[in-house]
Amino acid sequence: MTHDWLAFAKALRSIAQTGQTYTDNKYELERYHQLEALTNQMFAVLGDVPIEKIENLIIPDQGYATPKVDVRGAVFDDSGRVLLVREMKDGLWTLPGGWADINEGPSANVLKEIFEESGHRASQPRLVMLKDRSLHPYAYYSPDHIYKLFYVCTHEGGEFVPNNETDAAAFFDLDDLPPLSEGRTLPVDIHECWAFASSGAPGIYSD
Incomplete structure (x- = not known):
């Protein structure tokens, strides 16, 4: 047992x-x-x-214990390549994103995270899926119970801007992904987002 x-x-x-x-x-x-x-x-x-x-x-928390929220944005170019950023902490690649901030809706959060981490602008965030992190094979354990929100967003252009979290941003073919930071993003996350993006589905309202 x-x-x-x-x-x-x-x-x-x-x-x-x-x-x-x-x-x-x-x-x-x-x-x-x-x-x-x-x-x-x-x-x-x-x-x-x-x-x-x-x-x-562990960040001290107070009040009724609830899950933390992680937002991730999938941005694809006209060739179907996905925008990824390289994390300074582990040197691996991930969909841009992070913890949702208070006083902002989740869709606004994900657009902000995309710009801050990649330098690229995005719009029209569409909620694709919500995952309970503990039910999926992410690479490292977390003491927190985490909900992961994945959005597909429209690319509006831009270029990488140096910041204190990531040191690179680039578009990758889905069949030639770089080593991923699998505590943040799994290959299946990217492929599921692409399946949604290429389907033309409108997405789910999330704010």
Whole structure:
């Protein structure tokens, strides 16, 4: 019998966070803090990394625990090539995107991420799919429960602009993709986005 210990640890962390938000009892609060510390230790063991790295990785959060939202934009040129950016953190390629910012709708977020990371302008974001990251074979584990939103966008032109997250941007043939940062983007993500883009479907309203 196999057990998804990462899912167990995420559930315990969610209980600890929500409990800290709603309890007025100082003894219960102390227990929830202890539970939070214990889940950090579990993440460190599961990821085979020092506890300090886990504590620095997890951004303190408050309130009812909910999934984080990652937005990714698929932009294709007239030849059907896909726009990818190269991440400085691992030197691998991905669809441009990142965490959704508050006070902005997801479609506005993805257009901003495309421009900031690639220097290319895009328009008409159409929601293609929403994936629960934990249900797909992304490369590295995350202590967060993450929803990934994928958009197909229309290319409006541009060129790479140096920034603090990516060091290159280029268009690639779908049958000749570069090494991907598979914690962010899987080959199937790109091919599913292209299947949608080439179908002429209108997409889903997402704001």
